[in-house]
Amino acid sequence: MLEVKYNHSRDPLLRRPLSIYRTRANGQISFLYKEVGKGTRLLSKRRPGEIIRVLGPLGKGFRLIHDRQCILVGGGLGIASLLLLAERLKQSCKLIILLGAGNASGIPTIEDFSRLTRNFHVSTEDGSLGQKGMVTDLLSQTLLEIKGMAQIYTCGPWPMMKAVYHMARERNIPCQVSLEATMACGLGLCLGCAVPRSDSQGFLHVCKEGPVFNADQVNWEYSQ
Numbered sequence: 001m002l003e004v005k006y007n008h009s010r011d012p013l014l015r016r017p018l019s020i021y022r023t024r025a026n027g028q029i030s031f032l033y034k035e036v037g038k039g040t041r042l043l044s045k046r047r048p049g050e051i052i053r054v055l056g057p058l059g060k061g062f063r064l065i066h067d068r069q070c071i072l073v074g075g076g077l078g079i080a081s082l083l084l085l086a087e088r089l090k091q092s093c094k095l096i097i098l099l100g101a102g103n104a105s106g107i108p109t110i111e112d113f114s115r116l117t118r119n120f121h122v123s124t125e126d127g128s129l130g131q132k133g134m135v136t137d138l139l140s141q142t143l144l145e146i147k148g149m150a151q152i153y154t155c156g157p158w159p160m161m162k163a164v165y166h167m168a169r170e171r172n173i174p175c176q177v178s179l180e181a182t183m184a185c186g187l188g189l190c191l192g193c194a195v196p197r198s199d200s201q202g203f204l205h206v207c208k209e210g211p212v213f214n215a216d217q218v219n220w221e222y223s224q
Ligand SMILES: Cc1cc2nc3c(=O)[nH]c(=O)nc-3n(C[C@H](O)[C@H](O)[C@H](O)COP(=O)(O)OP(=O)(O)OC[C@H]3O[C@@H](n4cnc5c(N)ncnc54)[C@H](O)[C@@H]3O)c2cc1C
Pocket: 015, 016, 017, 018, 019, 020, 031, 032, 033, 034, 035, 036, 037, 038, 039, 040, 041, 077, 080, 081, 179, 180, 181, 182, 183, 184, 211
């Protein structure tokens, strides 16, 4: 969670959640974010050398599964939570990376991913980069081609992750999802990030129990 207010202002009061995109041996961490509103706009105005207060890392990340091929499906800026995972998985399993966005500018750091595996595919809705269409089209082709056990990891817009979950479930492939929810405290106190559970036993708290869950824990009929 990054504090975005500055110059002694109290506005915006709430920190904004961002995934750690990359880490370096010297302790540096990087974020990849899209300017969508006030908080991210303020963040984009910060200059080198300025101090940004960060609370984290928070919550629970992806669980690494090594004994099978791993398929990463990223949509839009959801790719920001997948690079570290891809770098770790690359060392121990066959890695397939599928990324999608509305247009080419939606995947600004494509080389970070393409250098990790030959099994790298990209799609854009307008056809400006890679195959024209949705990233779920790439996933459907991939699922026809693969043999043996697989694990899916995904992060992106809710409708995309819902579609990925259904495709995985049809083929009995386990799927981990990294959810986005509006967050306030980031510590499990305010319950602002609650998403209904599939078993109707209450809510999943994205900041503390997640943001990564097994996809079958989530009630996908919930609309944010
Ligand atoms: C676990 C997690 C990881 C994330 N990682 C990234 C990332 O790596 N890169 C990235 O670009 N974005 C990421 N996001 C989304 C990012 O947090 C929001 O885009 C950002 O908080 C918007 O703040 P804003 O003030 O610019 O926009 P606002 O003006 O507040 O709102 C603009 C839009 O962003 C949504 N939003 C606002 N506040 C939040 C919030 N606190 N949490 C979630 N959504 C919000 C609103 O619903 C609205 O649609 C992540 C979200 C979560 C929950």
